[in-house]
Amino acid sequence: ACAVGGPAINPTPRRMITQEVGKAMEAAGYNGGMKLTISIPAGVEIAKKTFNPRLGIIGGLSVLGTSGIVEPMSEKALIETMYVEIRAQKARGNKNLLVFFGNYGEDFTRDEMKLDLEGHVTCSNFVGELLDYAVYCGFETLLLIGHSGKLVKVAQGVMNTHSKYADCRTELFALEAMFHGASVEVGREIYGCLTTDEVTKVLKREQIFEPVMDKVTEKIDFYMQHRVHGKIKTAALMFSNVYGILGKTKYADELIQLHKQKGV
Template sequence: MNGLENKYIIKNNKRLRYGYTTGSCAAGAASGAVRMLLSGRELSEVTLPTPKGITLTLALHDITRGDNYVSCAVRKDAGDDPDTTNGILVYVKAEKICCRDSETDNCEDIGTGAGRPQIILDGGIGVGRVTKPGLSQKIGEAAINPVPRAMILKEAEEAAQEYDYEGGLKLTVSVPEGEKIAKKTFNPRLGIIGGISILGTSGIVEPMSEKALIESIHVEMKQHFCQGEKYILVTPGNYGADYLREHMTIPFENNIKCSNYVGETIDMAIDMGVKGILFVAHIGKFVKVAAGIMNTHSHCADGRMEVLCASAIRAGGPLECAREILKAGTTDEALEVLNRYGILRETLDIVMEKIQFYLDHRSYEQILLGAVVFSNVYGFLGQTRDAEKLIHKIQSE
C-alpha cells in the first residue's frame, strides 16, 4: 500500500495506474536516512506528502549504517507510465558534518532561527552533472531539479527538528543504474553527463503524460536559446535527425526533437523570445500540418491521404489519381502514385504552400517559421517559402 491504489486515469479505454517520481523517491529516502541517523532506530517505511496533494507510503530498502551516516533507498514505481527509470533504486546517504567547515559551497541554509540546520545536498553516482547553461541548475551542479530539491530539504529539516538536531547534514543522492539509463533520456542532449536527473514537479507520475514530454521539449529549447541560438532547428524524431546528418549542412546535433507537438513547440518558442524555427520533417508527419493539424499523433488526427488527394486535384490530377491516393497505406505509396501521374512536383508545391500558411497561422506571424520536408524513399520533397532564409540564419549563428 503506497497511497496510489485508487489513483488512475482512463486512456484508450484502459485504466492506467499513477506512479511517483525520482524526486519523491529521493525525498522519501532522505526522510528515512535522516530519521534513522538521528534516532538510532530502524525504519521500514516513511510517509511523504507530495506537491500533488497525495501522501505516499514508501518502503525503505538496502539500509546501511556507519559510525556517522545512514544510507537507504526507495524503489521507483512509475505506475503504468513507460518510464525508463521504473524499478530503479534511488539512494540517499545522510551524514552528520560541521557544515560551516565544509569546503563545498552547496550548503543550503534553510533557516536563520534557532534549531534550523544547515544542509549540503549533492548528487553521487548515477546522478548527472550539468555542463551547459540554460537549466535550473548552475554548471557543475548535480541535476536535482528545484521541486525535488525543495522536497528533500523539507524532509531533512523536519526530521532534524523532530530530533532537536542543530548541526550540519550532508545528503548525497545516488542512483547506481543512473549512468546507463541516462543514455536513453534527453540528458546527453542537454549536456547533463554521468547520470539521470532527479525530476518531478508534482511528485506524482501521471501515466502517458503529454505534459511531461512537452516540458522536456521546453527545457531543451530554453537551453539552446540561453546558448545564443535565436533560430531553432526542430525535428519531430529520429528520421529528421538522420536526414539532417546525411543531407544538410546544418549541424544535426543542434536539433530539438518535438515529437508530435508542432503547435506547442511554436507556442513555447514565441513565449521564450525565439526569432524563428526551421522544422525538418518526414512527409508522413508534416503533411498533416498542411491541413492545420498541429498535433501529428495518429490518435489525434490523420488526414495524410486526404491532404495529398486534395493537393493532387488542385495540381490538375484526374479523379482516378485521387482515388488511388486515397487507397494508399503510406505517404510513400501516395508519392509513387503522384509520380506515375506526372504531378508529383506540382502537388508538393501546393503542400508546401499550405504548410507555410498554417505555420504562420499558428504563430500569428510573430516569428519566422519554415519547413524542409523529405521522404525516406524519394529524399528531398520540398521546402516552404521561408525555409531558405531560416537555413542561412541558423548557419550564421
Template structure:
C-alpha cells in the same frame, strides 16, 4: 491508500509516484528512526496532488548518528527508466563537510526555520546541473523545487514532533541512476552524472504528455539562453538523421518536438526563440497542410485526403484520386503520382505552401518559421520560400558539410 486509476482512451491505467515522492517518503522514515529510535516498515505521505500514499520502507540501516532508508519507485502504467529503482535518503546528525565554504561549494540546498537548519545534497546517481535554464542553479544537485520542498517538509515535521533543534544533513541517492542517466535526456539538458529527482504533483500520470512537453520547453529555453537565435525542429529520428547526413547541419542546433508541432511553436515564442526551421518527414508534415498541429495518429491523420485533394485540384483523373485515397503510406501515394508528369511537383508545391501557411498562422507573427519536407527515399520534396535563408543563418552559427543546391517550394534534388 490503495492503487489509483485513471481512464484514458477507454483503458483503465494505474497511477504511479515520482522519484520526488520516493525521496520524501524515505527521508520521513529515516528522520523517524533517527530521532525516535524506533523501526519503521511503512510511512504515509500526502503528495502535492492531495493523494495519500502508504509506501513500504526497504533496506533500512541505522547507526547512532545516521539512518538510511529506501523507497522503491513505481511508475504505474507509464513506467520510465527509473521504474523499480530504490531511492535512498540518509539523514544524519553529522556534518559531512569541513566548513561553511565547503558546504556552499558542495551544491547542497539549505532550509532554515528558527533553530532548525536542514541541508540537502545528492549522492550516488544524482546528477548535477551544468547548464542554465533548468529549475536548479548551475552547480547544484538536480533535485527539483517541489521534491526539495517535500523532503524538507517531511523532515521538519518529525523534528517539530520530537522537539529537535539543530542541524540535520539529508543525502538522496539512487545507485542505479548513473547508468540510467545515459538513457534519458539529462545529458542534453545539462544534467551530468546521474538522474534528476523530479515531480510537481508527486504522482506519475499514465500516458502523460506533460513530462515530454516540459523537456521540449527546457531544450528551447537553453537554446535561447545560449544565444542560438534560430532553432531546428524535428518531429522524430528521421528528421534528426536527415539534417545531419543530407543537410549538413548539427544536431546540437535541433530540438525534437515529437508530434507537438503547435505546442512547440507556442513554447518557442514564450522562451524567446527568434526563428524556427521545421524539418520533417512527409508522413508527419503533410498532416500540417490540413491544419493538424498534433500529428499523433490517435489525434488526426488526413494525409491521403490532403494529397488526393491537391491532386484533384491539379486536374488529375478521378481514378487516380480514388487510388490516392486508398493508399496505405505516403510513399505509396507519391509513387502513384509519379505516373503523371508534373503531378508530384505540383502537389508538393501546394502542400508545402499550405504547411507554411498553417505554421505561420499558428506563430501569428510572433516568431519567424520556415519548413522543409522530405522523405528518406526522395530527399527534399518541398521548402518554404524563406527556408533557404534560415538555413544560411544556421550554417553561419555552426560548421557544416557541403550539400547540393536547394531551391524554394516544391523542388527536389
C-alpha cells in the same frame, strides 16, 4: 523502413537482434546457419488497437526503434522536456531554432543535408506547443524538418501529429492532385495509399508531383504562420527516406543557410 512483404522489424532492432544471436552462436562455437523466429505474445490482438492495420502491417505488432534506447514518458513529460530544450537554447543566446519530430529527421538532416545538429530541439508530435513556446521565448526564426507523413498533417492545420489524434496523410494530396488535373480514379488511388511514399510514387507517375507539393508546402507555411500570428519567421522542409527532399516552404532555404552559417 521495412521492405514490403518482409518482417515488420526496423533496422536498429534487427541489427541488435542479429548481433546478440551472433554472440550466442560464437559463445557456443557454432558456425552454421540459423533460423530465428520473433514472437510477441498476444501481438495479433493487441495490434488491432494500434495504427498498424492502416499502414499495411498485418498479423501482429511491429518492432520499432531507431536508437535502441526506450524512453517511456507521458505526453506532459514530453512537452515539458521540449520546453526545457527550448529554454536551454534561449539561455545559450540562440535566436534561431532547428527542430525535428524525432530521430528520422535528425538522421536525414545530418546524413543528407550535412547540417551540424548541435543545439537542435525535438518536438515529438507537439507542433502547436512548439510554436507557442518559441514565440513566448522570443526566438526570431524556427526551421522544422520532418517526414512527409508528419508534416502533411500540419498542412491541414493539425498541431498534434500523433496518429491517435489525426491521420489525414492522404486526403490533401488526393484533393490537390485532382485540382491539378488528376482523374477521380487517381484521386481515389492516392486516398487509398497506405504511406506518403506511395503517394509520392503516384504523384511522380502522373507528373504532378511538383505543383501538388508546392500547394502542400504553401499550406504548411500558412498554418505555421497562423499559429505564431506572424511574430516569428517559420519554415519547414519535408523529406522522405525513399525520395529525399520533397518540398520546402518559402523561407526554408534562407533558414537552412542561416543554420549553416551559425553552425547550430
